[in-house]
Amino acid sequence: MSTDVVALLRAELGERVDTTPAALEAVRADKSGHAAEGRPLAVVHAASVSDVQATLRIASATRTPVVTRGAGTGLAGGANTGSGEISLSVRGMDRILEVRPDDLLAVVEPGILNADLNAMLEPHGVWWAPDPASRAISTVGGNIATGAGGLLCAKYGVVRDAVLGVDLVLADGRLLHLGHRSVKGVTGLDLTSLVIGSEGTLGVVVGATLKLRRHVEGERVTLTALFDGVRAAAVASAAVTASGVQPAIMELMDATSLAAVHRLLSLPTLPAGAAQLTIQTDGPAASDEARVIADVLTSAGGRVAVAADAAEGEALLAVRRAMHPAMETLGTTLIEDVSVPRSALPDMFDEIARIERQFGLVIPAVAHAGDGNLHPNFVFEGSDVPPVVWDAAEEVFRAALALGGTLTGEHGIGVLKRRWLADELGEDQWQLQRDIARVFDPLGILNPGKVFAPRPQHPSA
């Protein structure tokens, strides 16, 4: 059966069908630290919409699971491909088909990297706002599949706010054009939004009409504020939000994160417990806004430093950007992604501290404080997430839900959080969502075992 599938794929797609051990091994994992069991049947390197359609027709005819893959930078295992499955890579479909600065839209293929797209939009005076930390290495298609966010979201929106339409190949190979090119449009059901964040369970995104923004005029001003503890920093971030000034970036680092980065970058040692906010304003009123924010932060007990120029501002932001390398110096990391209403941010940090004590773990955490999205990092030895980490992570999820939050702000459910999906949705909605996915994919061949999979004891099971 398996060889039949590969033979069918080869007959139609020739050398785009890759069964080299290195290729099969590479697609078992994404950046979540989790890998699928076994090796897939093949990797199909699609170069066109018709390649994708051909792959799905064969997959449907043979009832073979298909896992779509961009650059493999996901953090929830959504693109991990294992035994008996086809890995359908759209990374090679990376063209920009159209840029219309007058209509503030671009039509692109899914495999283009976010940063490459923005570099090519630059001369047109426009940009695509979603800016996941992975933007240099993640694809627009992957950003759409996960509903990605980033640092600039509180001011400039997430992927859901920046896509007008998608072209979607269904499980049976049919091509649909969802959405529209106009800014407004309410014709029928909003299937574009349904596809955003659907993690490969509804179809394969083979094209996207993106909503662009014009470059923001004016300077950027960056400042940091040090606080005695993470709660004080979180309360201060809420005060900034309450001031009515909208920063472009407002990042919070707790003491463990900040200390680890300072060690990595050989920066001065900070007082124990010190936490930091890093804030950037932009636009014509950037300086005025930075002054208002500096006053708010000082009143909230922060020790404020304002960057003298853009280079110094970048150096301040580099501290935040070094978070992931710094975590890697501590051990293996499971990066979590809960999101809570902004006012609940201090309480959520309290909950993380409680869970650290309860489980005897250290959980360095950073937050996109402008929108209440936290990334607690569970650090451990070895390559497999130990049960105690999953138990602690479960406590973090439950705490976030109890505070009116959600399991995942921008990374997705994938395999890592499927166990808790019904806890947030409720059984009725969980079943409804699964039934909707079945309308797109009646045979259940699209990314099976992800998002809606039956609930295992532990996510790795």
Next chain:
Amino acid sequence: MSTDVVALLRAELGERVDTTPAALEAVRADKSGHAAEGRPLAVVHAASVSDVQATLRIASATRTPVVTRGAGTGLAGGANTGSGEISLSVRGMDRILEVRPDDLLAVVEPGILNADLNAMLEPHGVWWAPDPASRAISTVGGNIATGAGGLLCAKYGVVRDAVLGVDLVLADGRLLHLGHRSVKGVTGLDLTSLVIGSEGTLGVVVGATLKLRRHVEGERVTLTALFDGVRAAAVASAAVTASGVQPAIMELMDATSLAAVHRLLSLPTLPAGAAQLTIQTDGPAASDEARVIADVLTSAGGRVAVAADAAEGEALLAVRRAMHPAMETLGTTLIEDVSVPRSALPDMFDEIARIERQFGLVIPAVAHAGDGNLHPNFVFEGSDVPPVVWDAAEEVFRAALALGGTLTGEHGIGVLKRRWLADELGEDQWQLQRDIARVFDPLGILNPGKVFAPRPQHPSA
């Protein structure tokens, strides 16, 4: 059977079940000018979520169609209720349950009027941005059901951008909580977006968590520019968009519209063919932005007038707001609602002129020029839309689609445009959307005959 349903409703809901002839007559129509055939069985005036659930349980048990209704201000016939159907009014569920300025959210019942909500948010320093022209008389639930827009959308977004979650009662009476209270959230499929604009076909919205904005600081500056013709005005609006300055409002009135309003308001007669842009800037840089825009408009051949103060600005906008009363002086009006990419606005006005000549009709048109959404008005005598008007409207739809646009920017499909829905979606997507609706409503009792109905020869058939 019919009397059984009413008896069942009365047994459970008592005096909230209304079968007076006046009530039954009133719910046959919305503001589209189109009415359902026959009178419904009853109007249920729901006062609570459990009233809605009880109604839907009885409707499911008896397979009786249910049409949800807010204030009845729709323009596509979506809430029209006819023979054999239950009209489920949620207009009485009009409470604000929670306002959180710190989290920029409010939780409301669906029956509250948009303007009433904003009046009650005012003291908190926040507002809900969607501003359909009907905002004084339309409900938030109706705004969600249609995915409403308004004048401020190009800068401040549409309903889809301003809702975090909805509580939805399914056809069988179960209550689901969709979405979340956090700004970010990608847990599972985005059913909140799917419900927005679904026109009562997926369930009954009984609550909504709205995303608010802080009041915009600073002044507002209003200006108008007169042009020799509508194409020149449309080209000028594109030049404003291309300038990178984002007006809060940018409205375009063609010659017939403008002349009709000038007659109604006893304003000076204008040169034949004169069309007008009315633009408002807001925020800290409003004056600077208005100056830039005035220069762009002058360069584009416009005769610019800037309001001296807020009162004069309101007077200029009042001309645009008098459009509908002015149309009523000409006859009965079918208000259309196509949307095109902004760069296609001049071509779309050319198409409307061509269709006027082809069918011997006058089609006064206004546009939200900042986002490419046009409202061509078909004026006729009597209460029934004549076939020639539908033929001309069809030409307008086809022209909008050919220019990369959509059938409806903000009013919805309802009964009036169901005939053309598959033209835009394609047969495959049309069927997929219908199948998705069936997952929510397996018996097909939610607003049957709307949006996805079989395609009649003319919409009134």
